[in-house]
Amino acid sequence: MLDLTGLAQVHRLDLEAGVVEVDAGISLDRLLRVVLPLGLTLPVQPGTRQVTVGGAVACDVHGKNHHTAGSFGRYVRSLVLLTGAGDAIRLKPRGPDPELFWGTVGGMGLTGVVLRVELELRRVETSRIVVRAERQPDLHGVMDALREHDRTAEYSVAWFDSLAQGAATGRGVVMTGRDAVRDDLTAAQREDPLHVPASRRVQVPHTPLCAVNGVSGRAFNEAYFRRAPRRPSTRVEHAFGFFQPLDGLQSWNRLYGPRGLVQYQLVIPDAASEVVVEVVREVAASGHVSCLNVLKRFGPGTPGLLSFPAPGWTLALDLPVRAGLDAVLDRLDARVAEAGGRLYLAKDSRLPRRHLPTMYPRLGEFAELRHRADPGGLFVSDLARRLGLHRPTEGNLHDA
């Protein structure tokens, strides 16, 4: 196990160009606390800031603006990779060695260790977001609204209730947003437009609220839906609260009980949109309780060989681990693969190996690249072993 969090320095910050060079072990939280007060931000922010820049590169992470801005790898100007041969080499998207660069972006750490990253930042006038929330009565309403916002909203995401019964199944709240400018702020907020709050985390109770049965899950979903105003409404919110709401809760995972949760996240192309509805229905019918459901639009992906995002829908379901869950998810894996979709490896702990070549068609290229960068197979992980990525021979990849 390599812990890179000790490598966490900012080496260079070019305010004029909006470019920063950092050690890969720096967290997004720490980096944002350096750059945000200076009017710069990360162009792509995942749902937690408690991840490292190296992890964000290795998973080519996405945020609420994927449909307009793409994923993290798009903003990496260069990176320094420590290969299995012991060389530290600087890679860039257009060379030197663009193949190894795009194998490393989204490559789950299997081409070597990212030591340093040179990142493009984005200029902002304030640290806040103008957020608009609208309720939708069912899943089709949620999907139509998200499609509509593709063209107009900088940020968009939807939460929906898969536990509501009858016609209300999939009712949801669609949130869109844009960076706030000074004129959006109140007079008090304008005194410190780039304010960054101190980190404060509320400890969640040690009660498995979502794991016991559907009752608490239903109550949570009902409360969440009711909290959203009946009519579309707009408010100004801090970017931290909008992008990373869970970061305010310490140990939120305990809500799922001692057996934990599986976050089942998939992407489905537009041509197979109906699979999104099928997956939600099948989970609801199985009796498993999906407490938190998030739906989002993706735009074009990066050239990352194992990068997850692809145009269409991404759906994430948080499911407490219970007997029988694997059988349900096994059926869904097959449906997702057949529809031209894939699962997100960053969130995966159970996908059977046989689906990988269909879900990630550039796996063969990745295998060759990994062999070149790490011929001795020095860098391995449980995920690589389970999915057969550690010994990348053609036979092995197709071995079910």
Ligand SMILES: Cc1cc2nc3c(=O)[nH]c(=O)nc-3n(C[C@H](O)[C@H](O)[C@H](O)COP(=O)(O)OP(=O)(O)OC[C@H]3O[C@@H](n4cnc5c(N)ncnc54)[C@H](O)[C@@H]3O)c2cc1C
């Ligand atoms: C609450 C929550 C919300 C999330 N929301 C999102 C989201 O909105 N969008 C999204 O895309 N993801 C999201 N994620 C997933 C998360 O962004 C990724 O799993 C991220 O990669 C974790 O980074 P880490 O630094 O913790 O890496 P780890 O979990 O330690 O490692 C993840 C992978 O990256 C590799 N890796 C890590 N550092 C390096 C390095 N320096 N060099 C090479 N390889 C490395 C590891 O080998 C491993 O394969 C979320 C996760 C949580 C817990």
